[in-house]
Amino acid sequence: MSTRHPPPGRQLPIVAVTPFPRAAAGALRDAQLRANLGRATRTIREKRAAVVAEVPDWEQLRDRAARVKDDVLDRLPELVDRFTRAATAAGATVHHATDAAAANAVVTDLVRAQGVDRVVKVKSMATQEIGLNEALAAAGVTAVETDLAELIVQLADDTPSHILVPAIHYNRGQIRELFARRMPGFHADSDDPAVLAGAARDYLRRTFLAARVAICGANFAVAETGSLVVVESEGNGRMCLTLPDTLIAVVGVEKLLPRFVDLGDFLRLLPRSSTGERMNPYTSIFTGVTPGDGPRRLHVVLLDNGRRRVAADPVGRAALRCIRCSACLNVCPVYERVGGHAYGSVYPGPIGAILSPQLTGQDAGHNATLPYASTLCGACYDVCPVKIDIPAILVHLRQTGPKPAAERAAMAWLGWTMRDRRRWRAALRAARSGGRPLRVLGRRHGGRLRRAPWPLSAWTTHRDAPLPAEESFRDWWHRTHDS
Amino acid sequence: MTPELTALFVARAGDHHAGVHPCTPAELPGLLATLLAGATAVVLPAGTPPQWTARLGPPTLPGDTLTATELDAPGLAVLTGCALAVAETGTLVLDGGAAQGRRLLTLVPDHHVCVVRAAQIVADVPDLVIALPDPTRPLTMISGPSATSDIELNRVEGVHGPRRLDIVCLPPG
Numbered sequence: 253m254s255t256r257h258p259p260p261g262r263q264l265p266i267v268a269v270t271p272f273p274r275a276a277a278g279a280l281r282d283a284q285l286r287a288n289l290g291r292a293t294r295t296i297r298e299k300r301a302a303v304v305a306e307v308p309d310w311e312q313l314r315d316r317a318a319r320v321k322d323d324v325l326d327r328l329p330e331l332v333d334r335f336t337r338a339a340t341a342a343g344a345t346v347h348h349a350t351d352a353a354a355a356n357a358v359v360t361d362l363v364r365a366q367g368v369d370r371v372v373k374v375k376s377m378a379t380q381e382i383g384l385n386e387a388l389a390a391a392g393v394t395a396v397e398t399d400l401a402e403l404i405v406q407l408a409d410d411t412p413s414h415i416l417v418p419a420i421h422y423n424r425g426q427i428r429e430l431f432a433r434r435m436p437g438f439h440a441d442s443d444d445p446a447v448l449a450g451a452a453r454d455y456l457r458r459t460f461l462a463a464r465v466a467i468c469g470a471n472f473a474v475a476e477t478g479s480l481v482v483v484e485s486e487g488n489g490r491m492c493l494t495l496p497d498t499l500i501a502v503v504g505v506e507k508l509l510p511r512f513v514d515l516g517d518f519l520r521l522l523p524r525s526s527t528g529e530r531m532n533p534y535t536s537i538f539t540g541v542t543p544g545d546g547p548r549r550l551h552v553v554l555l556d557n558g559r560r561r562v563a564a565d566p567v568g569r570a571a572l573r574c575i576r577c578s579a580c581l582n583v584c585p586v587y588e589r590v591g592g593h594a595y596g597s598v599y600p601g602p603i604g605a606i607l608s609p610q611l612t613g614q615d616a617g618h619n620a621t622l623p624y625a626s627t628l629c630g631a632c633y634d635v636c637p638v639k640i641d642i643p644a645i646l647v648h649l650r651q652t653g654p655k656p657a658a659e660r661a662a663m664a665w666l667g668w669t670m671r672d673r674r675r676w677r678a679a680l681r682a683a684r685s686g687g688r689p690l691r692v693l694g695r696r697h698g699g700r701l702r703r704a705p706w707p708l709s710a711w712t713t714h715r716d717a718p719l720p721a722e723e724s725f726r727d728w729w730h731r732t733h734d735s
Numbered sequence: 736m737t738p739e740l741t742a743l744f745v746a747r748a749g750d751h752h753a754g755v756h757p758c759t760p761a762e763l764p765g766l767l768a769t770l771l772a773g774a775t776a777v778v779l780p781a782g783t784p785p786q787w788t789a790r791l792g793p794p795t796l797p798g799d800t801l802t803a804t805e806l807d808a809p810g811l812a813v814l815t816g817c818a819l820a821v822a823e824t825g826t827l828v829l830d831g832g833a834a835q836g837r838r839l840l841t842l843v844p845d846h847h848v849c850v851v852r853a854a855q856i857v858a859d860v861p862d863l864v865i866a867l868p869d870p871t872r873p874l875t876m877i878s879g880p881s882a883t884s885d886i887e888l889n890r891v892e893g894v895h896g897p898r899r900l901d902i903v904c905l906p907p908g
Contacts, residue, residue: 292888299888342871400894401885417885424886445886449894456895461803477871487842487881487896494838495803512870516861519876527884530747531824531860534896535876536838542873544799545837 264352265383265411266608267617268596272625275594276586285591288423293582299528300579300635307524317517318639321573324508325563331475331508332554338478342540344550352382355555359384359467359500360391362551366465366498368393374482374489375399376469377415377576378502378555380598381611384467395467396459398488400452407434413592413600415578416526421591424448449486456488466492466547470503471575472518473552476511479539480552483522485532493536499547504555506563506572518575521637526577558611567648571606573638578603580632580642586625595622602632606645614653623649658707683720691719738907740822741853745904747825751879752892754901763850763903764790767814770848770901775810778844780836787814787834787850798836806843813844813897818874819866820851823859825879827851827902830872838873847897849877853907 263269279285304310324331336346349355363371371388373379373395385395397406404419405412408430412418419427428443435455440447468489472481480501482489493499509515515537523532541550563569581587581601592600596618597608605626609619623646632642655663669675690701700716703709711717723731741757749755758766768790771777777791780798788795798813816834817827827849829835834850841847857863864870881896892898 288887295888398895399885400883404885417888419885420888427886445883445889445891446893448886449883449891453894457807460895461807479871485881486883486885486894488894490838490842490875491895494842513861513864516859516864519860519864527888527890529878529890530750531821531826531876531878533751533877533879533882535874537870537874537876539871539873542831545831545873 263617264381264612266381266597266599266619267612268608268619268622269617270596271618272594272596272621275596276590276625279590279594282591284423285421286589288421289588289591291423292417292420293588296528296582300525300582301528303524303528303530306530307520313517313521314637314639317521317637318570318573320509320514320517321506321638322570324506324510325569325572328505328508328560328563331510332505334475335473335478335508335554338474338476339540339550339552340478342478344478344540344552347551347553348556349553350556352555352557355382355502355553355557356384356387358551358553359502360387360393362498362500363388363393363465364391368464370394370396370459370463371465371467372396372398372459372463372492372496373402374466374468374484374492375402375418376467376502377598378469378504379467380412381504382502382555382557384502396456396463398456398460398492399484400449400486400488403452403456404430407431411593412598414581415576415599415601415603417578421593456491460488460491460495463492463496465498465500466496467500467502468492470501470507471522472509472515473503473507473554474510474512474515475508477539479512479537481515481519482536483519483532484534484536485527487534490534490536493538494546497547498549498551500551500553502553502555504557505559506574522575522577525575525579525635525637558613562610565610568606568610568645570640571603571610571642571645573640574603574607575638576603577637579635579637583631583635585627585629585631590625595625597622602626602642602646603640606640606642606649609649609653614649620653623647623653677724677726680720680724684722684724687720691722738853740856740858741904741907744820744822744825744851744856747822748827748879748902749825751825751900752882753825753879754899755904756901757904757906760786760905763787763905766903767848767850768792770903771812771814771846773810774812774846775808776812778806778811778813778840780813780815780834780840782833782835783814783816784834798840801840803839803843806839809845811844812846812848813840814848814850815841816850816852817855818868819863820856821858821860821863821876822856826860826863827877828863828867829875829877830867830869832872838875841875841877842896845897846899846901847877848901848903850903850905852905 401419414420818830
């Protein structure tokens with residue numbers, strides 16, 4: 253479970269180091285993990301369904317949000333420019349980072365310039381994607397995660413397994429045991445979630461009050477006004493956004509929205525899809541710096557890291573509409589059973605299976621195995637608040653991704669055979685006579701083969717194989733009609 | 736602004752486990768005194784109407800000069816107004832204007848009491864983003880007390896923000 257991310261510069265935490273089927277097989281052997289995930293995802297699915305059903309125009313909302321995001325992708329350079337000018341005018345300093353290494357370098361330099369060796373962090377997928385904590389650690393700076401689930405993962409020296417609730421794979425008993433082991437000053441005997449949350453409050457309070465630099469992400473960035481939006485529950489975000497002198501926000505360029513009023517739809521869609529609430533406890537919207545309120549220095553690092561390349565793929569680009577709500581994880585029959593770690597990326601689940609391989613390119617690590625981590629049932633598409641057709645993109649990535657040599661050879665042979673009627677008929681005859689001895693075995697199982705020798709065993713390990721019919725339709729027609 | 740909107744706001748804010756207290760202008764000073772009676776001191780942002788504090792028992796502290804560490808003193812409460820409120824989601828919206836102050840005033844103390852006038856309530860979030868007088872002011876949307884769903888995805892109140900939120904709601908007209 254504790255596969256640490258490799259150090260930055262070598263491989264990003266969005267590159268699977270193990271093929272998905274092998275990682276999934278390992279996860280499936282963990283009965284406790286399946287129990288924890290099953291309980292948690294069932295809870296959140298029911299909550300989401302209830303609050304979504306309250307909104308009569310939910311489908312129109314999804315359509316509008318998808319259109320707004322597609323428009324953003326169409327004019328990324330223009331909106332990046334617009335945001336940069338508006339935020340700069342409001343007193344922020346905007347940096348542009350083409351990749352993870354550039355973003356990490358910018359942030360590390362900014363932190364060093366403040367002369368601190370400790371920063372507080374608001375949960376942010378963008379900073380996870382680029383491995384920022386590891387980059388800061390390499391520069392001698394400790395990044396303290398302040399979101400409760402991130403704190404749990406950090407104390408356990410583990411990696412996140414869910415976009416919204418990175419510690420979804422832990423139950424309360426495991427969290428109490430972890431706090432007792434790793435959290436200084438924790439003495440409670442209870443595993444009541446309220447007691448555990450209270451312990452996190454006491455533990456982090458002093459850290460917040462002493463922090464001089466904070467790092468955050470953003471759920472939305474408004475090009476028109478240069479505003480950033482941070483959606484959260486606990487108040488750790490507000491602590492980081494208002495107490496330290498220096499605030500550094502790392503924001504993927506796809507988080508841009510053209511106009512401030514666009515937030516109206518997105519702030520209705522996100523909490524209902526994500527935590528299943530009508531509204532999350534705290535949303536902060538801030539524009540540049542405000543004298544006497546909050547940080548005196550605001551730096552915004554706009555991150556590309558493959559996004560413009562993905563935006564150029566007419567099918568795959570819809571993945572960039574994602575607002576990281578994680579509704580697709582919670583409904584996915586595959587995610588519910590294998591959990592987030594099997595995907596080998598900080599972006600797990602259905603969205604991860606289309607996002608990670610596109611951001612890195614399918615040749616990175618084993619990311620080409622991720623588009624196969626799905627039954628294509630379509631539940632993810634149904635719940636997506638920005639209507640990303642995830643199954644269609646999975647199929648697209650399967651079609652364009654690398655294939656094993658044996659599969660390529662088999663498909664080439666099949667193509668050659670099927671192009672010619674005589675070749676095809678001869679092949680069917682050969683298959684029938686080759687299958688005759690197997691049919692004797694298969695008769696007991698309704699004409700299906702339960703177990704075949706290698707290499708066909710790759711198929712029959714998980715499913716039965718049909719046997720070729722004793723007579724083809726064409727042969728039957730000849731026998732009974734042409735005399 | 737209709738009585739229906741006010742009723743919806745009251746119900747929805749209550750769903751977030753905030754204390755919601757509809758009251759008349761005449762009842763306001765007494766109600767605020769009751770809600771804040773247990774505080775060691777009450778922090779007041781600039782621009783707090785004098786009638787809000789007329790009957791407060793605990794000493795008051797001016798919000799504009801306190802440091803975060805001073806605001807962390809045990810038993811402190813803060814009394815504010817708001818810029819707008821959203822009925823559909825039971826949300827308070829603060830923009831740092833009169834009777835609201837800096838963002839940390841409503842974050843560090845453990846008890847927040849907020850006064851909402853019915854005229855400030857809009858129907859839903861899309862109405863809010865249009866109605867905001869200046870979207871570039873520092874904005875905080877508050878829906879219930881601080882909470883987390885990070886343990887088994889069950890909502891638990893009380894993490895880093897105020898663990899107690901009381902909303903006092905004045906009627907239309």
